[in-house]
Structures are given as C-alpha cells and as structure tokens.
Amino acid sequence: MAGIRLPPEDSDIPQARAPTYADLVSDDDRSVAADSWSIKSDYGSTLDDDQRHADASDALASGNFRAASDYSSDKDELDSEVVTSMLGLQSYWDAAYADELTNFREHGHTGEVWFGVEVMEIVVSWTKNLCIEISQGHMPNHLDDAKSEPVEQGEKYLSSWSVLDIGTGNGLLLQELAKQGFSDLTGTDYSEGAIDLARSLADRDGFTYINFLVDDVLESKLERQFQLVIDKGTLDAIGLHPDGPIKRIMYWDSVSRLVAPGGIFVVTSCNNTKDELIREVDSYNQRVLGASQEPDTPKDQDVSRDSPPFRYVNHVRSYPTFMFGGSVGSRVATVAFLRS
Numbered sequence: 001m002a003g004i005r006l007p008p009e010d011s012d013i014p015q016a017r018a019p020t021y022a023d024l025v026s027d028d029d030r031s032v033a034a035d036s037w038s039i040k041s042d043y044g045s046t047l048d049d050d051q052r053h054a055d056a057s058d059a060l061a062s063g064n065f066r067a068a069s070d071y072s073s074d075k076d077e078l079d080s081e082v083v084t085s086m087l088g089l090q091s092y093w094d095a096a097y098a099d100e101l102t103n104f105r106e107h108g109h110t111g112e113v114w115f116g117v118e119v120m121e122i123v124v125s126w127t128k129n130l131c132i133e134i135s136q137g138h139m140p141n142h143l144d145d146a147k148s149e150p151v152e153q154g155e156k157y158l159s160s161w162s163v164l165d166i167g168t169g170n171g172l173l174l175q176e177l178a179k180q181g182f183s184d185l186t187g188t189d190y191s192e193g194a195i196d197l198a199r200s201l202a203d204r205d206g207f208t209y210i211n212f213l214v215d216d217v218l219e220s221k222l223e224r225q226f227q228l229v230i231d232k233g234t235l236d237a238i239g240l241h242p243d244g245p246i247k248r249i250m251y252w253d254s255v256s257r258l259v260a261p262g263g264i265f266v267v268t269s270c271n272n273t274k275d276e277l278i279r280e281v282d283s284y285n286q287r288v289l290g291a292s293q294e295p296d297t298p299k300d301q302d303v304s305r306d307s308p309p310f311r312y313v314n315h316v317r318s319y320p321t322f323m324f325g326g327s328v329g330s331r332v333a334t335v336a337f338l339r340s
C-alpha cells in the first residue's frame with residue numbers, strides 16, 4: 001500500500017521515523033504526540049503553537065506496518081520493539097483529546113481540523129452536491145466539484161439524509177454539514193475525550209441536535225444504518241496500528257454494515273491515493289463475494305450473492321496536485337462508494 005509519501009520539507013531533518021509505543025510512554029509523550037500529528041487550522045491551535053509545525057499528512061504517511069499475522073487489541077500492551085505509529089493507538093488519541101479538552105475549557109480553542117479547513121470545505125460541498133444528485137435520481141460519475149453548482153432547491157433533499165461521521169474527532173465536519181442543510185447527524189469516536197469535545201463544541205455553536213456517541217468503528221455497537229457515512233482521517237489512523245492490514249479489513253466489514261443499501265460512503269485519506277482506495281475496496285468486494293459463494297454461508301447475510309458490497313461512484317477532482325517521482329498526485333484523496 002504505497003500511497004503518496006511526501007518528501008520531508010527540510011532535507012537536513014532526518015527522515016521521519018514513525019514514533020514507537022516506547023516513545024508514547026516516555027517522559028515527554030505529549031510533546032512528541034503534538035509534534036507528530038498537528039496540522040494548523042483556521043479554527044486555532046490548541047497546544048503550544050511553537051510545536052505545531054509538523055504536517056499531519058507526513059505523520060500519517062510515515063507509519064510502518066508489521067505483517068498482519070497476529071492481531072491484537074490496541075488496548076493491550078504493544079511490543080515496544082515494533083516500529084509503528086502512535087496515531088494507530090487509542091491511547092494516543094485519548095491523550096491528545098485530553099489536551100484538546102483542557103484547551104477548549106481554558107481558552108475556548110476548537111482544536112485541529114484534519115487536512116485543513118480548505119479540504120474540509122471541499123469535502124462538505126462536494127458531498128452535499130453528490131447527495132443532491134443522488135436524491136434526484138442521478139448517479140453522477142463525473143461530478144466536477146470545481147464547477148458544480150448546488151442543484152436548484154436541492155437543499156430540501158438533505159434533511160432526509162441520515163449521516164454518520166466515523167472517528168469524528170472534534171465533530172466540526174458535522175457542524176459544516178449541518179450548515180449546508182443536513183440535520184440527521186451522528187458522530188462517533190472511540191475516544192471519550194473526542195466525544196466530550198465534539199459535544200461541547202456543538203453545544204457552544206448551537207448544534208445541539210447533532211448526536212455524539214463513543215463507539216469503536218471496528219466493534220461498532222450501532223444498530224442503525226445511515227444513508228451517508230463519512231470518514232476523514234480515521235481509516236488513515238486505523239491503518240497505522242501495528243495490525244493495520246487486519247484492522248482495515250475489519251473496518252470495511254463494519255462500514256458495509258453501517259451504510260444503508262443504496263447509501264454512500266465518502267472517505268478522505270492522506271495515506272492512500274484514489275486508485276489505492278478503489279483497489280482496496282475491489283479486493284474487499286472480491287473477498288466478500290468469494291465468501292458468500294461458499295456453500296455453507298448463512299443465507300441471511302446482508303450481502304447479495306452476486307453484487308459486490310461497494311461500487312465506486314466518484315472522487316474529488318479539485319484538490320491541488322503536485323509531481324513526485326514522475327507521478328502526479330494530491331495530498332489527499334476523497335472517494336465515494338455506493339453501497340449495493
């Protein structure tokens with residue numbers, strides 16, 4: 001899973017090494033953590049500004065993987081010799097959001113917007129247009145986000161879309177979707193601190209109707225399905241766990257249960273290109289179809305025996321691109337899949 005790896009901005013700085021679990025529990029774990037994942041946002045920084053110069057994309061892209069042979073829960077102690085990234089560990093996020101909450105309570109800071117405000121705004125307006133098109137019976141595969149105009153009076157459709165943001169963090173993506181006209185909004189995160197922060201911000205900003213729940217997407221307790229499921233940065237974080245490859249399969253299993261038939265899944269990643277995401281979904285589809293054709297598969301499975309669970313619909317085309325190693329790429333990819 002190559003992904004586009006950005007070169008370090010300063011070549012004198014040694015190649016970024018993914019922080020290890022040993023780093024996390026070292027004496028200065030919070031500052032290591034802050035340096036490794038922060039991206040400055042227009043909403044204001046929450047930790048020491050001088051330490052917030054590292055790019056979140058680089059942090060996520062610097063993770064190393066171990067063979068997916070022996071799955072273990074990230075709540076367990078990890079082998080300190082395994083080189084991995086803290087961003088794959090719940091302990092990292094719990095500590096990060098404890099800081100974010102303190103900063104919110106003491107200074108009113110909102111916290112970080114992953115991949116920046118511009119990306120968030122593109123994701124929101126592109127997703128909104130996609131939902132309007134689908135509501136009107138179109139299945140767009142060339143929706144040009146740069147030129148697309150909101151479909152006339154299309155906002156009226158949005159209130160009927162149920163939305164789930166997995167790994168919602170501070171929940172600002174949902175607030176932006178609410179501003180566009182979505183009203184049935186739920187955000188989940190496995191970190192209780194994230195949910196406390198998201199709820200506090202939503203209350204402060206007048207979005208008391210957004211639901212926030214603690215839930216691990218890999219072992220989701222949600223019993224409801226949603227027409228729009230959205231992820232910005234969560235699959236990236238999950239992939240950085242030492243058992244990332246297995247957790248990614250669990251992730252797709254869970255997402256396929258959470259998206260209602262005919263609904264869509266919109267994923268934004270800085271660690272996978274659009275083509276890699278499509279390939280990952282293709283292999284997941286093949287795996288599910290193969291398993292469903294086994295003679296002893298229970299008939300009550302929600303996946304049809306002949307149709308793949310996900311189908312590529314469209315991707316954001318307006319992100320700035322750059323050349324690296326002879327290839328053209330963008331820093332982030334946003335791809336939509338339709339749930340059959």
Ligand SMILES: C[S@@+](CC[C@H](N)C(=O)[O-])C[C@H]1O[C@@H](n2cnc3c(N)ncnc32)[C@H](O)[C@@H]1O
Pocket residue numbers: 093112113114166167168169170173188189190191194215216217218231232233234237238
């Ligand atoms: C890179 S941050 C993105 C936060 C938010 N989506 C945004 O765009 O600002 C990844 C988020 O995923 C959450 N997360 C990671 N693994 C998770 C899991 N298994 N279940 C639920 N949330 C998870 C983390 O707590 C964190 O809030």
